Amino acid sequence: MTAPRWTYARRASQVVCLLGFLWLFVQTEYRGVDDLPYPVGLLFRLDPLAALADALASGPFGWGLLWPALLVLLLTAVFGRFFCGWVCPLGATLDGLGRLLGRGRRAFSPGWRRVKYYLLFALSAAALGGVQLLGLFDPLAIFLRSLALSLYPAYNFGVNRAFDVLYAVDLPVITPAAQSLFPWWRDHLMAFHQPVFALSLFTLLVFLGVVLLEKLEHRFWCKHLCPLGALLGLCARHALLQRTPKTLCADCQKCDALCRSGAVRADGHRRSECLLCMDCTGFCPEERVVFRLRPPQRGAPGIDLERRGVVTALACGALAAPVVRIAPAQERTNPYLIRPPGAVAEAEFLERCVRCGECMKVCIGGALHPAFLEAGPVGLWTPLLVARVGYCEYNCTLCGQVCPTGAIKRLALEPKRRTVIGRAVFDKDRCLPFAKGVECLVCEEHCPTGEKAIVFEEKDVIVDGVTRRLKLPKVVDRLCIGCGICETKCPLEGASAIRVISEGESRRERTGLPAGPYG
Amino acid sequence: MPAVDRRTFVRTALAAAALGSVPVLDLLAVPARAAEAPPLAVRKGSDIAKLVRDTLAALGGMGRFVKPGSVVVVKPNIGWDRTVELAANTHPEVVRTLAELCLEAGAKQVRLFDRTCNDPRRCYTQSGIAAAIDSLRSERVTLEHMDPRAYREVTIAGGKALPTWEFYRPALEADVFINVPVAKHHSISRLTVGMKNLMGVIGGSRGKLHTDIAESLADINSVLPSDLTVVDATRILVANGPQGGRLEDVRRLDTLIASPDIVAADAYAATLFGLKPEEVPSIVAGARRGLGVMDLNRIRLV
Numbered sequence: 036m037t038a039p040r041w042t043y044a045r046r047a048s049q050v051v052c053l054l055g056f057l058w059l060f061v062q063t064e065y066r067g068v069d070d071l072p073y074p075v076g077l078l079f080r081l082d083p084l085a086a087l088a089d090a091l092a093s094g095p096f097g098w099g100l101l102w103p104a105l106l107v108l109l110l111t112a113v114f115g116r117f118f119c120g121w122v123c124p125l126g127a128t129l130d131g132l133g134r135l136l137g138r139g140r141r142a143f144s145p146g147w148r149r150v151k152y153y154l155l156f157a158l159s160a161a162a163l164g165g166v167q168l169l170g171l172f173d174p175l176a177i178f179l180r181s182l183a184l185s186l187y188p189a190y191n192f193g194v195n196r197a198f199d200v201l202y203a204v205d206l207p208v209i210t211p212a213a214q215s216l217f218p219w220w221r222d223h224l225m226a227f228h229q230p231v232f233a234l235s236l237f238t239l240l241v242f243l244g245v246v247l248l249e250k251l252e253h254r255f256w257c258k259h260l261c262p263l264g265a266l267l268g269l270c271a272r273h274a275l276l277q278r279t280p281k282t283l284c285a286d287c288q289k290c291d292a293l294c295r296s297g298a299v300r301a302d303g304h305r306r307s308e309c310l311l312c313m314d315c316t317g318f319c320p321e322e323r324v325v326f327r328l329r330p331p332q333r334g335a336p337g338i339d340l341e342r343r344g345v346v347t348a349l350a351c352g353a354l355a356a357p358v359v360r361i362a363p364a365q366e367r368t369n370p371y372l373i374r375p376p377g378a379v380a381e382a383e384f385l386e387r388c389v390r391c392g393e394c395m396k397v398c399i400g401g402a403l404h405p406a407f408l409e410a411g412p413v414g415l416w417t418p419l420l421v422a423r424v425g426y427c428e429y430n431c432t433l434c435g436q437v438c439p440t441g442a443i444k445r446l447a448l449e450p451k452r453r454t455v456i457g458r459a460v461f462d463k464d465r466c467l468p469f470a471k472g473v474e475c476l477v478c479e480e481h482c483p484t485g486e487k488a489i490v491f492e493e494k495d496v497i498v499d500g501v502t503r504r505l506k507l508p509k510v511v512d513r514l515c516i517g518c519g520i521c522e523t524k525c526p527l528e529g530a531s532a533i534r535v536i537s538e539g540e541s542r543r544e545r546t547g548l549p550a551g552p553y554g
Numbered sequence: 555m556p557a558v559d560r561r562t563f564v565r566t567a568l569a570a571a572a573l574g575s576v577p578v579l580d581l582l583a584v585p586a587r588a589a590e591a592p593p594l595a596v597r598k599g600s601d602i603a604k605l606v607r608d609t610l611a612a613l614g615g616m617g618r619f620v621k622p623g624s625v626v627v628v629k630p631n632i633g634w635d636r637t638v639e640l641a642a643n644t645h646p647e648v649v650r651t652l653a654e655l656c657l658e659a660g661a662k663q664v665r666l667f668d669r670t671c672n673d674p675r676r677c678y679t680q681s682g683i684a685a686a687i688d689s690l691r692s693e694r695v696t697l698e699h700m701d702p703r704a705y706r707e708v709t710i711a712g713g714k715a716l717p718t719w720e721f722y723r724p725a726l727e728a729d730v731f732i733n734v735p736v737a738k739h740h741s742i743s744r745l746t747v748g749m750k751n752l753m754g755v756i757g758g759s760r761g762k763l764h765t766d767i768a769e770s771l772a773d774i775n776s777v778l779p780s781d782l783t784v785v786d787a788t789r790i791l792v793a794n795g796p797q798g799g800r801l802e803d804v805r806r807l808d809t810l811i812a813s814p815d816i817v818a819a820d821a822y823a824a825t826l827f828g829l830k831p832e833e834v835p836s837i838v839a840g841a842r843r844g845l846g847v848m849d850l851n852r853i854r855l856v
Contacts, residue, residue: 065675065676067679199703202703218698227675399673429672430676430680473765476764477742477764480797485799525761
């Protein structure tokens with residue numbers, strides 16, 4: 036039998052692509068060079084949904100970054116949804132995990148497959164209105180942020196613990212061997228610092244939810260929900276790569292039961308739904324199935340969306356946009372909303388960010404963390420700088436390098452050092468020299484601007500009736516860039532006595548208009 | 555409760571007051587170690603490798619400190635993500651030459667590390683020290699990232715500010731500990747030289763030490779005495795320390811100071827900044843604690 040070789044080829048492609056993405060992912064880490072040669076953001080340059088989000092966002096379309104995604108669309112128009120079956124890392128993960136977990140065999144009505152198109156239309160309409168949520172459902176973003184925020188940190192934790200145990204028990208041969216292996220492992224296959232994120236569990240639950248859909252039906256996500264699948268499906272509608280026989284054969288009908296995407300039905304082969312897994316070339320008992328390039332033909336079944344459904348989806352999306360945008364300005368309600376350096380103005384940032392988590396993965400100081408509701412209801416998984424946990428390293432430009440959509444602009448070192456992401460403010464009720472009358476100045480010591488943005492004045496302070504000469508710190512607004520190292524290093528337990536607020540950030544649009552009825 | 559009569563109380567209190575107020579009578583500042591004046595070598599020169607070799611030769615050569623087969627820790631200051639010319643970290647050439655000298659003296663192993671303030675990978679690379687150590691191409695010399703598992707809680711006998719603190723085991727366990735600071739301005743401790751460089755081999759929340767930095771430094775230096783202190787003053791940072799960032803705050807002095815007495819080395823370094831040793835609280839605390847000699851008239855220049 037010659038047919039299954041296509042299945043093997045497809046599986047090999049999935050494994051190679053998945054490993055390739057994982058390799059890129061592990062490369063997305065500072066390893067002694069300031070410019071990352073292979074950031075995993077490359078993955079998104081292939082992502083037509085990211086390209087769609089970019090096209091719908093304000094500002095010019097990023098041709099230079101996103102032309103590979105357009106190439107994918109072009110290839111899809113010729114070959115169909117090869118991306119879903121052969122390339123997509125989430126699809127490969129679902130195929131692999133589905134095999135491990137066991138798959139459900141429930142038959143869902145064919146109408147379910149329309150859901151993904153309606154979702155795509157609703158999200159596009161919302162994006163056109165300035166509320167971009169495509170990233171929440173983008174399979175590549177789901178894959179990468181689950182990896183970045185949950186799976187990779189958990190892997191690091193596990194490996195570190197294993198080495199810890201070996202270190203602690205001190206076995207004669209094994210411990211020295213482990214100790215000599217550890218630096219190499221850490222330098223090549225691990226994060227240098229254990230990644231720590233507040234939303235790890237939540238992110239994992241969402242990922243598990245997508246995986247557990249396999250228990251309902253094989254590739255449930257891809258068939259019914261994935262908006263990228265829908266976009267590719269629209270392109271693949273008249274794909275030139277066509278299957279023969281076009282419909283179920285009268286003597287067999289096996290395709291009806293076995294096709295994982297439900298693409299082969301009595302009314303024909305739906306190229307919009309076919310994931311090109313090529314399994315049918317193998318399981319056909321008569322070896323009848325072949326895929327060939329042919330000119331487009333009339334009469335092939337379409338996507339058969341309901342007009343009412345399409346209108347409803349568009350209306351929902353169009354309505355969501357203004358409702359979300361009437362929220363009060365974030366900079367007023369949350370002064371601790373600090374974005375990475377190079378982030379564009381907040382409104383455009385929310386439109387451009389695809390929530391892939393790459394900036395958080397690569398952040399050398401562990402400063403960037405996914406937002407839950409801190410950035411408003413549509414800011415979920417967007418990066419926030421949480422300076423008590425980590426700070427923005429003065430000489431580092433990595434987040435702008437890995438951002439696939441230009442939500443964080445790529446900055447050269449000099450402009451980055453001058454980009455203000457916020458400003459430090461003292462809490463004198465807690466700061467040691469002010470509140471307790473003892474010396475400290477840890478913040479001043481760490482302040483990285485060449486001419487320090489934290490300085491001190493020597494003053495006589497009366498503490499418990501005794502006059503002491505103390506060095507009292509203060510912030511020089513003109514010099515502070517809000518990197519947050521002062522907040523990270525403040526030696527107080529719990530909250531820092533110096534905190535970065537978003538005031539004065541470079542990216543803010545200052546229109547001069549009053550922000551509310553009272554200015 | 556033991557009875558203390560008034561007379562005993564007054565007598566004790568007076569004696570204590572006398573000891574505390576009159577420096578001449580401060581017995582603690584006249585340590586037993588200082589019976590013999592400590593040697594201190596100061597050399598100048600722009601060829602750094604030669605400068606290091608000359609300075610060490612003046613002290614009798616590295617062989618006086620490093621015996622064949624010993625494990626040596628060379629502790630530079632690599633605290634900051636700054637390039638060489640900004641004088642925030644020890645000069646890589648100084649570090650490399652010292653490592654070479656240790657190898658020539660027959661060291662079994664030369665280990666280098668620092669608990670950095672910025673990201674350790676960036677500091678090691680940006681300081682130039684990673685490249686300098688790589689260029690030695692010796693398996694006996696390693697620049698290591700600190701292992702978070704390898705800290706040990708140590709009780710500090712006679713500690714004034716710190717009853718206990720975490721220390722890095724490889725530093726405690728080394729046969730020879732060579733302290734290689736760069737001399738810099740520092741707001742809270744005035745200067746950071748050899749005694750403060752030990753901040754890089756301790757664990758815990760180091761910021762807490764700032765509330766009483768002088769006594770804290772004396773405490774940690776009493777646990778881990780430096781066998782040799784080599785102060786890099788090839789260029790010094792005179793303002794915006796300890797990490798600097800502006801060339802206008804850097805002064806090129808082409809100077810190296812070396813001594814087995816850390817207090818003497820720090821005291822001499824203070825003079826490069828126009829300060830008297832007694833103006834730097836950690837030097838005074840170190841001398842009081844018997845860690846070395848701060849009176850520059852009582853050292854032996856070699």
